Amino acid sequence: MSSREYSPDPKYLDAFPEKSGNDVNGLGEDERRPPSPFFWHPKDRHDFGDLQDAVMHNFHTSPDIQRVYNPNADRGPKPIERAETRVEQSPAAWTETVKSFALSHEADQVGITRMDPSYVFDGYEIGEPWLIVIGVAMDHDRLNAAPDTLENPVSAVEVGEQYNRAARVSRNLANYILSRGYNAKAFPGPWASALLMIPPAIEAGFGQLGKHGSLINRQFGSSFRLSAVSTDMPLVADARDDIGAEEFCANCQVCSKACPPGAIFDTKQMVRGERKWYVDFDKCIPYFGETMGCAICIGRCPWSKPGTAPRLAEKMLARRARLAAE
Ligand code: SF4
Ligand code: SF4
Secondary structure, three states: OOOOOOOOOHHHHHHOOOOOHHHHHOEOOOOOOOOOOOOOOOHHHOOOHHHHHHHHHHHHHOHHHHHHOOOOOOOOOOOOOOOOOOOOOOHHHHHHHHHHHHHOOOOOEEEEEEOOHHHEOOOOOOOOOEEEEEEEEOOHHHHOOOOOEOOEOHHHHHHHHHHHHHHHHHHHHHHHHHHOOOOEEEEOOOOOOOEOOHHHHHHOOOOEEOOOOOEEEOOOEOOEEEEEEEEOOOOOOOOOOOOOHHHHHHOOOHHHHHOOOOOEOOOOEEEOOEEEOOEOHHHHHHHHHHOOOOOHHHHHOHHHOOOHHHHHHHHHHHHHHHHHHO
């Protein structure tokens, strides 16, 4: 379906406030500034509460989705008290310890980066100097069943189950760090809080931003979800992981052609002082609401097909080296 064939349900258009979500996100702004609280934040933090309610309506209507997103779902333990005595180890030893802990508690990838004020939504604070970013892979067949219907929300249930897994990893890891006498706070998705997740994930080695506005990872493509833990435990930062996705996206239109409302820009946009790939919020969100999360763009992305991303990364980096040598 092309954007010309898709007409949003008026209930979404009626729920829009007198402003564009792209303005909240900083589209077209040259100056760097912290991100503004927006969708998936509590309604009193932004002006899009009615639209958020309209988008959540189908999620609340589906019994299958409610089985995943409900207070009894296993999303990990409550925070414990921090131990009074700190266990001392070198940053390298703690880094190895927390990574092994996360990987043996349901994580599929772990990366570490320093906290930066640009990762924190305006009006919030994060005091800890380190971030541990956690990735969990999704079942690609289930993700790629998108777009969902109310009767059979396969993709949305998979997304919810993996968010729950990512939440368990972050909460178990935060409690482990607290038990060693350091501060730790878990940031489980999908509801947002203080932390903007993608920029620190890029710094922590999770890959590169794709044209579809999500990450592309060397192992999982875009078929994964994130959570994080902030801490003052001394750690060692990972490096970015350049997998050649920049060049690939410049010559690929799979996601922009597959997006029913035509929300994916084919050129990079200036967003809060940074030129980057960007998805038009106002066009995406009605379709996202109708289909309980959509996910067509990340499901169809060629990097997401199991086993493909490592080969594509190898091929793109070899091509770059060849071009540089010519
Ligand atoms: S579908 Fe193509 S253009 Fe879109 S993010 Fe994936 S690789 Fe990039
Ligand atoms: S989530 Fe769906 S509507 Fe939104 S950008 Fe991706 S394909 Fe388009």
